[in-house]
Amino acid sequence: MSYLDFLRDYGPRLLDGTLMTAAQFLCATVLAIAIALIAGLMKLSHNRLIRTPAVIYIEIFRGTSLLVQLYWIFFVLPLFGLTLEKFTAGFVAVGMNLGAYGAELVRGGIQSVPRGQWEAAYALSLSPAKRMWRIILPQALVNMLPPWGNLLIELLKGTALVSLISVADLMFEAKQINGSTFLSAQAFGTALIIYYIFARLIVTPFMRWLERVMARRIGRA
Amino acid sequence: MKDLHDLSHYPLKLEGPDRPMVSFRNVTKRYGDLVVLDGLNLDVAEGEMVSIIGPSGSGKTTVLRMLMLETIQGGVIYVDGQPLSHMDRGGMLVPATPRHLRAGREQIGMCFQHFNLFPHMTALGNCMEGPVQVLGMSKQAARERAEDLLEMVGMIDKRDEHPARLSGGQQQRVAIARALAMRPKVLLLDEVTSALDPEVIGEVTGVIKKLVEKYRLTIMMVTHQMGFAADISDRVCFFYDGRIEEQGAPADLFSNPQKERTQQFLSAVKSAD
Ligand SMILES: Nc1ncnc2c1ncn2[C@@H]1O[C@H](COP(=O)(O)OP(=O)(O)O)[C@@H](O)[C@H]1O
Ligand SMILES: [Mg+2]
Numbered sequence: 001m002s003y004l005d006f007l008r009d010y011g012p013r014l015l016d017g018t019l020m021t022a023a024q025f026l027c028a029t030v031l032a033i034a035i036a037l038i039a040g041l042m043k044l045s046h047n048r049l050i051r052t053p054a055v056i057y058i059e060i061f062r063g064t065s066l067l068v069q070l071y072w073i074f075f076v077l078p079l080f081g082l083t084l085e086k087f088t089a090g091f092v093a094v095g096m097n098l099g100a101y102g103a104e105l106v107r108g109g110i111q112s113v114p115r116g117q118w119e120a121a122y123a124l125s126l127s128p129a130k131r132m133w134r135i136i137l138p139q140a141l142v143n144m145l146p147p148w149g150n151l152l153i154e155l156l157k158g159t160a161l162v163s164l165i166s167v168a169d170l171m172f173e174a175k176q177i178n179g180s181t182f183l184s185a186q187a188f189g190t191a192l193i194i195y196y197i198f199a200r201l202i203v204t205p206f207m208r209w210l211e212r213v214m215a216r217r218i219g220r221a
Numbered sequence: 222m223k224d225l226h227d228l229s230h231y232p233l234k235l236e237g238p239d240r241p242m243v244s245f246r247n248v249t250k251r252y253g254d255l256v257v258l259d260g261l262n263l264d265v266a267e268g269e270m271v272s273i274i275g276p277s278g279s280g281k282t283t284v285l286r287m288l289m290l291e292t293i294q295g296g297v298i299y300v301d302g303q304p305l306s307h308m309d310r311g312g313m314l315v316p317a318t319p320r321h322l323r324a325g326r327e328q329i330g331m332c333f334q335h336f337n338l339f340p341h342m343t344a345l346g347n348c349m350e351g352p353v354q355v356l357g358m359s360k361q362a363a364r365e366r367a368e369d370l371l372e373m374v375g376m377i378d379k380r381d382e383h384p385a386r387l388s389g390g391q392q393q394r395v396a397i398a399r400a401l402a403m404r405p406k407v408l409l410l411d412e413v414t415s416a417l418d419p420e421v422i423g424e425v426t427g428v429i430k431k432l433v434e435k436y437r438l439t440i441m442m443v444t445h446q447m448g449f450a451a452d453i454s455d456r457v458c459f460f461y462d463g464r465i466e467e468q469g470a471p472a473d474l475f476s477n478p479q480k481e482r483t484q485q486f487l488s489a490v491k492s493a494d
Contacts, residue, residue: 120337123289124351124403125327134354138341218341218383 006186010177017173018194024159024169025198027091028098032155035099040106041132054103061100067161069093074165090162090169098155105151109144110136142214149207153199160195170194228297228307228314235302242267242301242439243288243407249295250283257283258463260296265407268437272450272471275460276486281443284460285409288441289331292316300328301406327355330400331409334416336392338384344371344395345380351403363402370398374428390421394428401432408432410442414449422446429453447490451475459483 042054061069070093073084084092113136121135163172174191178184231246241264250258258280265271273281287293288305297314298306305325307314317325338347348367352358358366371377374394384392393413400408410429414422426449432438433453444450450457451471458468459478467474467483478484 114337116333116335116337117339119290120333120339122323123326123329123331124399125323125355126351127323127355130354134350135339142341218385 001183003186006183007190010173010181010187013173013177014170014190014194017168017170017191018198020168020172021156021159021170021195021198024087024091024094024162024167025156028095028155028159029152031091031095032099032102032151035096036102036106039099039103040110043103043107044110058100058103061097062104066093066097066158067164069097070161070165086162086165086167089165090159090167094155094158094162098151098158101151101154102148105144105147106140108147109140112143113139139218142211142218145207145211145214149204149211152203152207156195156199156203231297231304231307231314233309233312233314234304235299239266240302241265241299242269243441244299245284245287245296246299247296248287248293248298248306250280250287250291251294256463258287261463261465263458263465265439265441267406267439269455270433270440270442270453272454272457273441273443273460274445274447274450274457274486275466279460280463281460282411283463285331285411285441285443288407289326289329289409292322300325327403328406329409330403330405330407332393332396332400332411332413334412336384336389336396336416338392338396338399340384343381343383344376344387344398347384347395348399348402351399356403367398367402370401371395373401373431374398375424388421389417390424393417393425397425397428397432405438407439407441410440410444412443412445414444414446445490447475447487459486461486 039054039057042050043058045051045054070090073093073096074086074089077084110132117135117139118131121131126135159169160171163169163175166172170191174187178187181187235241235244243263243265245261245263248258248261249256250261261284263284273284275281283291287298288300293306296306297304303325304314304317305322306317308317308321338344339350342350345364345367348370349360349363352363352366353360356363368377368380371380374397376391376394376398379387379391379395384395387395397413413429414425417425426446429440429442430453433440442450442454454471456468457471457474458465459474459480459482460466461482467478467480474483475487478487
């Protein structure tokens with residue numbers, strides 16, 4: 001069987017899997033950004049009651065394996081009465097895990113904004129929320145975009161684990177095709193190439209573009 | 222608790238037509254164990270231009286920062302007759318809440334050595350931020366006010382530029398316009414020309430001179446430029462080791478300093494020029 005024949009027969013399934021991977025990636029990314037923002041800001045609070053939950057969350061999700069977290073969310077939470085559909089469980093696990101790493105990027109990005117900016121914002125009597133949202137975060141964002149580019153690649157790779165709870169993503173389809181045809185090189189080779197293209201020809205260029213746009217917005221370019 | 226007890230000696234507010242615009246009453250500022258200012262007493266009248274000079278580390282910046290950015294550990298600060306560092310709770314002065322401090326500080330503007338313009342906003346955006354977000358002005362009204370001020374500081378042509386594309390002198394003029402857009406009763410200037418190339422210092426001192434001579438704004442200015450301070454100040458305070466060692470009209474202080482430390486400082490500055 002030539003590779004072209006392989007693509008003709010199994011291409012559609014791999015494409016379906018790719019779309020599922022893209023959906024997991026997008027949902028997990030949105031969740032990771034939201035969690036990173038909230039946990040990152042909480043970790044910077046002077047109030048221990050606010051800071052501690054964020055510290056614990058970040059520790060747990062960075063200190064343990066994503067696969068174990070995924071199994072917890074899918075197999076263990078139902079025992080406590082919380083049953084998630086496999087699609088939801090998949091991106092929630094990936095999003096929560098990478099969000100914990102993102103929280104550290106948010107914290108670092110905010111801390112990298114010079115103290116003079118806080119003081120100037122305070123000297124204008126801006127409220128604490130406006131200081132953060134209008135003055136500090138836009139500048140922090142510019143500083144943290146490059147590491148976020150790396151994090152999103154990690155997140156993309158992390159989504160391959162959702163195949164283990166039978167979400168029909170790219171990895172899942174490749175495994176299925178391999179199981180029924182034993183065309184391992186073709187099946188996993190194609191998956192490898194698609195993941196690579198996704199990362200290097202879509203995610204990375206998009207982040208570079210975003211970096212340029214943001215740099216222009218603060219007049220650095 | 223000692224400070225709290227002492228506060229009964231301080232008035233709840235300063236009244237009368239001659240009340241100072243800014244009043245430091247026996248103010249102490251500590252960082253940990255380091256006492257930076259001990260028992261500072263300083264009044265600044267409405268419309269007065271006070272320059273603060275002195276060696277590095279003598280507490281000049283701290284005087285301004287206590288008004289705008291820091292809390293104090295003793296004494297009371299009043300602005301326009303009202304307590305700033307404290308507030309009146311049922312006839313007693315108690316330490317100010319963050320909200321009270323921020324409200325009181327709306328009456329004060331501050332400019333910094335390194336400008337601290339918001340890099341993601343244009344010159345105009347920097348000057349509209351406070352009026353729109355704090356004073357609640359309409360965009361239109363804030364824009365008119367900001368444009369008037371940018372015109373006054375000679376930066377109207379650059380209104381749509383981001384700070385990264387402006388020279389230091391231009392950035393500092395925008396920063397002055399930004400502070401003035403809040404219509405402050407008092408303007409604090411902390412070494413606003415120290416980070417500038419010599420050839421653009423005049424742009425900024427020219428604007429400050431205009432504020433003094435034309436608008437009679439109340440200004441407290443920390444500076445190393447003795448000539449400029451002598452030229453436009455009503456009063457010059459020489460700080461040494463967290464105290465006002467000597468103060469007076471510039472003509473007296475610069476040409477006839479009484480204290481030995483003032484003489485030493487002035488001659489050291491002169492020989493460095
Ligand atoms: N945040 C701070 N923490 C500890 N010490 C400080 C802080 N800010 C200023 N100081 C100290 O207070 C003293 C006065 O500083 P400053 O007011 O900046 O002096 P000046 O402006 O006259 O050079 C210095 O000894 C300085 O080291
Ligand atoms: Mg200083």
